């Protein structure tokens with residue numbers, strides 16, 4: 384846990400002046416938005432880390448002090464009650480975050496520090512908007528939480544506490560929990576009188592055929608569907624229409640624990656029996672674009688490498704290329720209640736990092752092994768030959784890059800020793816740069 388610089392506010396007399404507390408709250412909110420969240424979003428966009436700051440007043444010297452908390456373990460899919468529980472655990476009466484805290488000005492221990500306000504920020508990658516929760520304390524206890532939104536241009540707006548996930552979506556144009564959103568979407572529209580749809584992000588629409596036990600009525604619900612999708616296809620190809628029950632009927636490879644059975648338990652039997660019919664209309668090109676956007680931050684480009692009926696993508700980093708069948712994971716993301724962004728992080732992070740490391744390896748080896756020829760054949764095979772073109776080493780470049788910690792001096796040394804077991808003199812002191820993020 385890092386401790387940010389603490390800016391003294393002049394002489395504040397804690398804890399007896401409510402008016403000054405209000406000033407401290409507003410000041411700390413502006414600091415959090417301008418100095419912490421703003422730069423993080425500008426640098427990392429949708430991948431900025433969940434961060435929190437707790438402001439405390441020192442009972443001995445009267446000055447405020449703050450602790451910064453990096454949340455590295457909050458789930459990507461997090462309901463609002465679960466988020467508030469996590470904040471209470473950290474900052475509430477158990478106060479996990481402040482046990483070791485001390486006053487930055489007079490070094491008084493945590494017993495002298497009274498929490499005044501805390502701020503939490505999580506960026507919603509799908510809309511680029513930042514969810515900010517302000518936690519207000521009284522007598523050292525959490526009194527309430529207030530919600531704010533920061534837009535990509537830095538505009539900050541206080542918003543009411545979202546009543547449910549649909550209200551949250553309307554405020555932030557992205558879900559906090561996609562799975563809870565599905566649940567609220569079904570609950571609200573179960574007895575609607577027509578097909579209901581809602582766009583989650585560009586290229587990603589969820590829909591529901593409301594509940595009916597009458598087969599004729601079920602079919603009738605789809606009367607306008609062709610026209611509706613035709614209209615949507617004027618914007619994007621929308622090549623994917625998939626129903627939750629397709630998991631069973633078409634054998635879509637989604638593990639039970641990730642499927643609607645696990646996170647829509649109240650609706651699952653009716654979905655399986657097609658009494659109610661949730662579906663997704665999605666655009667695979669847009670999905671590939673999101674994949675590319677996230678991979679590009681690690682130095683990997685992704686482009687579609689297939690026709691209309693299959694979904695292969697080419698991942699490129701430097702001379703390294705990998706063509707992967709991303710179709711199964713695309714469907715798994717849709718059927719496991721994830722957005723494009725969170726699905727890519729969940730299901731592609733490992734491969735993106737592996738390909739990124741592989742892409743950095745050949746130039747580093749060239750610098751290390753002057754006089755030898757380092758080549759990547761067909762984007763895949765790392766081939767090293769001497770000046771007479773005698774092959775010294777051939778292996779899969781991604782396998783080599785992931786079998787050794789190539790971002791460290793020692794790891795790169797391991798690779799060189801594998802290539803040149805006889806211990807040829809090489810140029811020392813070169814280490815692969817770490818990938819960003």
Ligand SMILES: [Zn+2]
Nearest residue numbers: 441444486489
């Ligand atoms: Zn102090």
